[in-house]
Amino acid sequence: MTKPRIGLIGTGPWAERTQAPALAAHPEAVLSGVWGRRPEAAAALAGAHGVTAYEEVDALIEASDAVAFALPPDVQAPLAARAAAAGRHLLLDKPVATTVAGARDVVAAVEGSGVASVVFCTLRFAADTAPWIAEQATAGGWLTGRAHWLGSLFGHGSASPYAASPWRREKGGLWDVGPHALSVLLPVLGDVTDLTALRGQADTVHLAFRHASGASSTATVGLSAPPEAAGASIDLYGERGRVAMPAWSDAVGSFGSAVDALLDSARTGDPHACDVRLGLRITEILAQAEERLGESRAEADGS
Known part of the structure; x- marks a missing residue:
């Protein structure tokens, strides 16, 4: 054929x-x-x-x-x-x-x-992480989750070819690596029903989610960390204690x-x-987070 x-x-x-x-x-x-x-x-x-x-x-x-x-x-x-x-x-x-x-x-x-x-x-397709995500979604019993994804794309001394990307420079880690965190948290903990967002230094953003399962989670994302502080991890906490996502490679x-x-x-x-429907949901969540960040900035400017 x-x-x-x-x-x-x-x-x-x-x-x-x-x-x-x-x-x-x-x-x-x-x-x-x-x-x-x-x-x-x-x-x-x-x-x-x-x-x-x-x-x-x-x-x-x-x-x-x-x-x-x-x-x-x-x-x-x-x-x-x-x-x-x-x-x-x-x-x-x-x-x-x-x-x-x-x-x-x-x-x-x-x-x-x-x-x-x-x-x-x-993470949904990497050989080390895809089966882990499916296993945790099936297991259930989660209380909370924590995602941490700090890149050094815009950190001092960066030689990354992706640092020249205008859209990443404009939208930051929320939109570039935020989808990675959500692609794991959503299938494991359920859809996001409420969220808050707080801006840190440079493009760093801190997010807190409530999920349809009743669980909660947090995510810290950014692209401007010093190289020494860069790294990514996702941990889940529940009936089986703390379970850490394995490392991955081979894009x-x-x-x-x-x-x-x-x-x-x-x-x-x-x-x-x-599929594209999950892609839409991730976009909706990130747009809501961006809106929350704008509201927080407006309140700070008005205080």
Whole structure:
């Protein structure tokens, strides 16, 4: 049988280091080509993997059965809706969008065309963490959880290629690494029913959630920590005591697992648990947190 064709939209460091290698090496799919906003970057990335660099995004969509995205979220969202309306399955990056309206447009396009979708929240697909998350969701009995994700993207001496990302500079850790924390807390503790948010130094944000299960959780996220203070962890506390999420690695392998999930969902018609609807819910929660932060700042300015 002909392997599904997956086109790649985006040419930045994430596309170059993770998505393109994973798609090119996937045994059950074919990388059908690359399109990017910078034609020279698209040509270089496509040439590295022996595929076509498309000058028009619609031409890539037409030549593909599914589309993977490596774009800023609010560039991703309208193009994803466009691809879904054309009947193409979607492998989205997180967050789906940084506005609720943008994320809802993608959901509407997916539901209208009946295509499959997967949002690449790394922890939901990494070999070490995905089974741990499923195990804790099944176990239940949780009192509270604590997520801690401090990156040093904007810390002193940072040489990260992602530090040049304008959208990360504007939206900070809340939108960049906040989705990772929520992608674990939601399936384990249940939907967020209430939240509070407090801004720390630089882009650091502290969040407190109440969940549908009755449990509570906290999350501290940011991208401006000193390198010596950077790190990520998620701990759960309940009837089995404290349970810590294992460490993870291998972004390329994790993305390959997300491709597996998309192909399976497209084949069976069964929605994946980490699909565009979860992406919308994460966007809604982060937008609410951003609103709370704005309210807190307004109160402080008025005092």
